[in-house]
Structures are given as structure tokens and as C-alpha cells.
Amino acid sequence: MPRSRLTRTGALSALVALLLSAATACGDAGGLQGAGPTETAVSPDKLWPMLTPASRPAYEIGEVNREVVKGVTVAGGDIRDVNPVTVVRKELDKSPGDYQGKDAPYRDTGRLMARCAAGAGHGGCPVLRPYYRDLTGDGHPELTLGFRLMPGKTTAVRVYTVEKQRLVQVMSWDDAISGVELAGRSVIIRSPSEVAGYEYRLQWTWDADQKAMLLTHDEMLRTGQREKTPHPSAPPSSSASPSPSASASTP
Incomplete structure (x- = not known):
């Protein structure tokens, strides 16, 4: 028998003897008590094996x-040099029918972009404050930004990285949002559900093989609140495309 196993066995025997001695001296006070019968483990049943x-x-x-975001060059390779407002403008320009004109579904977003002269997160600009965090593990920060899709209460969340001086979008999601978090290599988005007392929790994690953020977790979790939310989130399968925003370095 290996020495390490002998040592552990001796220590365990001494511990058991000490516990038995204490139980004898003190009666039942503080003694070990059974937690009841253990539930029998049940293996999963595989359904329709012939399918x-x-x-x-x-x-x-x-x-x-x-x-790749066309028209945006990151000459020095530092994503902090990129203006988040410019990035959003580039996206809006790709789909003018969504943001321009009285019948455009997000006409107010297009109109309020004129208030972004002071930068993202200021005044009436629909572009929210940007966050910078290394999500790919290469030692350089990525850009996580959001902008309001108005009218309505939908928020667009995007993640960008830099590759060979090019700005590359690696994650995109539009939803009614309760909160966004950055954790490790992941972006976590919480959204309200039409089921009272529950919310959606979606997690995107960087995948080095795909060079993109993949949706790795899709859950409906209990929140403890039973009031029905007025603006339910659409399930991920019907979408077109984690608490308050996590603390991250700012521009």
C-alpha cells in the first residue's frame, strides 16, 4: 500500500476514534444524525432509439x-481608438429602411443619433456607454456596446474585436433587457419572460475555433418576482440576429 494512502487511512482512523470518544462523553448532544434515506439514482432513459x-x-x-465592419480601420490595433458612435452609424447605414422614414420600425434611433456629438452615453444619444474587457484571452480588450432600438424598449448588444487592423463584430443580440454582465470570456444577458417570476438568462462565450461568441447557455430561471412583465422577451429561436452592467475599464 502506498505511503500516502497509509497516512490518510491512519488519520481517518484517529478522527473516527476521536468522534466516538466525544459522543460517548457527551451523550447524544452534537452527535452525528442520519439525514434519512438516500434517493435512488436513476439513469436517463433514451427515447426513440430507432429514430x-x-x-x-x-x-x-x-x-x-x-x-468585418466595413469603413472602420483600427490603425494602431487599439480598439479604444474606435468611436462607438461611428460603429453604430455604420450598422444603421446598412439598413436605412429600419432607421429612416416615418414608417421605419426604429425611426427614433436614427433621429436621435444626431444627439451623439458628445459621445456615447451622453445626452439623448441612443448609444450606451461602451465597456472594454478582454473576452478572447489574447491580452487585448474587446468592445462591448449597446444602443436603444426606439420606439420600443429593445436594446441591441454587440461585441467587437480587432484582427489585422480590422474591426470585427463577433456577437450580436437584440432583446428587451433586464441586465448585462461580463464574466470571464462570456457575455451574459438577462431578459424578462412572459411567465411571472421567471426570466431568460442567455450566455455567449468566446470560441477560439469559430473566432466568435457562441450562445453556450440558454436558460429560464426563477427570479422570485411574480408580477407579470409587460414586455416579454422573445425566445432565442425567434430572434433575428448578464444584474447591472459589469464593472469594466472605461475609455
């Missing part, structure tokens, strides 16, 4: 969101 496994997804929901 042929699917080889491709039934729906295209855009699991990998990765796109």
Missing part, C-alpha cells in the same frame, strides 16, 4: 455571428 439522428439543423438561427 435516425438528424445530420443538419432544421432552422438557420445564425449560431455564429462574425462580420
